[in-house]
Amino acid sequence: MNVLRLPLIALLTGVLGLAGCSVHQPAALYQLDSGTPGQPKQSAGMSVVLGPVTVADYLQRETLLQRQTDGSLSAALDGRWAGSLSADIDQLLLRQLAWRLDSQRVVLAPAPAGFSPDVQVLLSITRLDSGKNQPAILDAQWRLIDRRGQVRDNRMVHLEKPHEGTTADQVKAQGDLLQQLSEQLAVALKPLANQPPLVEPRAPEKKAAPKQDSEKPKIPMASPIRTDMEVFRF
Numbered sequence: 001m002n003v004l005r006l007p008l009i010a011l012l013t014g015v016l017g018l019a020g021c022s023v024h025q026p027a028a029l030y031q032l033d034s035g036t037p038g039q040p041k042q043s044a045g046m047s048v049v050l051g052p053v054t055v056a057d058y059l060q061r062e063t064l065l066q067r068q069t070d071g072s073l074s075a076a077l078d079g080r081w082a083g084s085l086s087a088d089i090d091q092l093l094l095r096q097l098a099w100r101l102d103s104q105r106v107v108l109a110p111a112p113a114g115f116s117p118d119v120q121v122l123l124s125i126t127r128l129d130s131g132k133n134q135p136a137i138l139d140a141q142w143r144l145i146d147r148r149g150q151v152r153d154n155r156m157v158h159l160e161k162p163h164e165g166t167t168a169d170q171v172k173a174q175g176d177l178l179q180q181l182s183e184q185l186a187v188a189l190k191p192l193a194n195q196p197p198l199v200e201p202r203a204p205e206k207k208a209a210p211k212q213d214s215e216k217p218k219i220p221m222a223s224p225i226r227t228d229m230e231v232f233r234f
Contacts (some may be wrong), residue, residue, distance in 0.1 A: 029082035030064060030167070033175030034092040037099035045103025046193040049111045049120040050094055055086045056126050064167065067131035079167045089125065089178060096182035101189060119152070119192045120145040121185065128174055136161045138171035140181055144188060147195055153188050157181060 058065065062083070064076040081088070089110055098106040111117060122143040130136035137160050144153040159180055163173040 009219065019171045027077070028167070030079050031082050032088050032092050032170045032178060033172045034095060035175070035179050037095045040098045040104050040106075042102050043104045046103055047076075047105040047115065047117045047191070048097065048102050048103070048120075048189060049107055049109050049115070050097060050169065051052075051090070051109030051121065053086075053090055053093070053123045053125070054107075055089060056128075059085055059125070059128060061085070064171075066130055066170075067129045067134040067137075069131075069133060072130065079152075086134075089128075092163055092175065092178050093123075093182050096179055097186055097189075100182060100186035100205040111116065116147070118147055118195055119189055121189070122186075128177070130170040130173060132165045132170075134156040136163060136170060136176040136177055137183060138174070142185060142188075144190055144192065152192055155188065157184060 037231060042066065062081045062085075066071045068075050088224055094106060094108055098104065106116065109120070122145065123144075125138070125140045127137055127139035137158075139158050141156045142153070143151055146147045146152050159177045161173040163169040163176055165169075
């Protein structure tokens with residue numbers, strides 16, 4: 001009896017071990033496709049502060065979400081984000097903008113001390129997702145603030161891109177949409193590169209005209225001199 005039980009126990013152990021391996025198989029990790037941005041050459045190019053960049057709450061997680069046909073979202077079973085999606089978005093946009101503006105002076109908010117930007121970009125991303133049967137969609141809004149604190153541009157953007165349906169294709173499509181966003185943003189920023197200086201040069205002060213003495217010369221008062229007769233001397 002004991003002899004027959006041992007093979008059965010070994011068989012069950014092997015089956016459970018195989019099941020455990022299939023259940024605990026690690027999911028694939030994904031990052032957004034940032035394209036192939038070149039290195040900006042101008043060290044004294046346009047100065048830009050990118051941010052704050054706000055991302056919708058449902059995107060602030062490592063879970064890679066899938067948009068369903070009914071509009072609902074579910075977690076992908078075969079992959080997740082490799083770290084913070086919000087930080088990944090920041091770095092993608094930063095590199096793309098620096099390359100498209102050809103400027104080394106593009107920084108993320110908060111700007112370092114002493115950095116005086118030509119423009120600050122306030123960006124809000126309210127949607128970035130896709131599904132197996134749903135296209136990748138990006139909804140965003142930006143405001144451009146010039147060095148005088150004036151709003152120079154305010155725009156809402158809606159972008160879509162189809163894909164092949166796999167998780168890898170979906171991630172690539174989402175990265176492509178962010179690259180398109182950075183391209184449109186760079187076009188809006190370039191006209192603000194040649195702004196007048198914040199402090200206008202002072203006009204030369206006009207010399208005051210010499211004051212003219214408008215007072216009439218004073219005539220001395222006559223003073224009587226006592227002699228034998230009254231004589232007035234001037």
